[in-house]
Amino acid sequence: MHTASIQLSQTFNDADEDREKLLAIDVEEPVETKFRVRNLTKFSEGEMAILKGIDMDVPRGMIVGIIGPSGSGKSTLLRAFNRLWEPPAGTVFMDGKDVCELDVISLRRKVGMLFQLPVLFEGTVADNVRYGPQLMGRKLSDGEVYKLLTLANLDSSFYNKIGSELSVGQAQRVALARTLANDPEVLLLDEPTSALDPISTQNIEDVILKSKQQSMTTIIVSHSIKQIQRVADVVCLLVDGEIVEVLKPNNLAQAKHPMALRFLELSS
Numbered sequence: 001m002h003t004a005s006i007q008l009s010q011t012f013n014d015a016d017e018d019r020e021k022l023l024a025i026d027v028e029e030p031v032e033t034k035f036r037v038r039n040l041t042k043f044s045e046g047e048m049a050i051l052k053g054i055d056m057d058v059p060r061g062m063i064v065g066i067i068g069p070s071g072s073g074k075s076t077l078l079r080a081f082n083r084l085w086e087p088p089a090g091t092v093f094m095d096g097k098d099v100c101e102l103d104v105i106s107l108r109r110k111v112g113m114l115f116q117l118p119v120l121f122e123g124t125v126a127d128n129v130r131y132g133p134q135l136m137g138r139k140l141s142d143g144e145v146y147k148l149l150t151l152a153n154l155d156s157s158f159y160n161k162i163g164s165e166l167s168v169g170q171a172q173r174v175a176l177a178r179t180l181a182n183d184p185e186v187l188l189l190d191e192p193t194s195a196l197d198p199i200s201t202q203n204i205e206d207v208i209l210k211s212k213q214q215s216m217t218t219i220i221v222s223h224s225i226k227q228i229q230r231v232a233d234v235v236c237l238l239v240d241g242e243i244v245e246v247l248k249p250n251n252l253a254q255a256k257h258p259m260a261l262r263f264l265e266l267s268s
């Protein structure tokens, strides 16, 4: 085990000072950068800044947590990674390539996303799981569907169920299996368990951690600091469109930014 020198970096203005903060994490091997974000900025139509020059490197195979107050820009940032919000050219790079220059459909297959509330398509659970590969002309075998269900912590009895027979937690796991069926390299999770009970939450967290063992890169937005501490390798604190802290999950108490501190105090 050794320490990789740069896993995640941020530059931010602190009074007159420009600082680059580097976070070192103990890893087995040096880690490559999956996403590079540089000066990512978004203004609303009323010219209000929603994202203010975000700089970050997302290490391959790690789980990056994003937390911060409501309206701080977490979902907007997350959506830039698979172009659900189209970032300006030259700001978001996957494997060194500007995402704006990639075919958007293949980008979204590689960069799967799960939202707060699952929306299942008509048909059975198996139809849902088969959906993505079918669009590419490949029909998953029964065995492949069962394997994906197992991966999403669903037993084989779900195969023929339809959406109305499922709880929200079960439907979220089906949505996760459907996303994993595309064999993504990255998972974007936007508050994936905020509508779920603790057991369903644990099921989803198990899948997130299992996916990490398969080298998945995951970026998770969550309002739950405890959840971020359970699953994330690094945590970015986003306040008012800026990453103000990058910390290890067990070091959140070391946050220094006043808004970040207040948010952490009120949320714990």
Ligand SMILES: Nc1ncnc2c1ncn2[C@@H]1O[C@H](COP(=O)(O)OP(=O)(O)OP(=O)(O)O)[C@@H](O)[C@H]1O
Residues within 6 Å of the ligand: 044, 045, 050, 068, 069, 070, 071, 072, 073, 074, 075, 076, 077
């Ligand atoms: N297309 C848009 N036009 C105008 N304002 C927008 C747009 N998209 C987002 N916003 C605003 O940008 C800010 C950040 O929104 P965003 O949803 O990214 O924040 P968030 O941190 O994910 O919030 P929450 O935790 O409540 O989900 C909010 O004030 C939101 O109203």
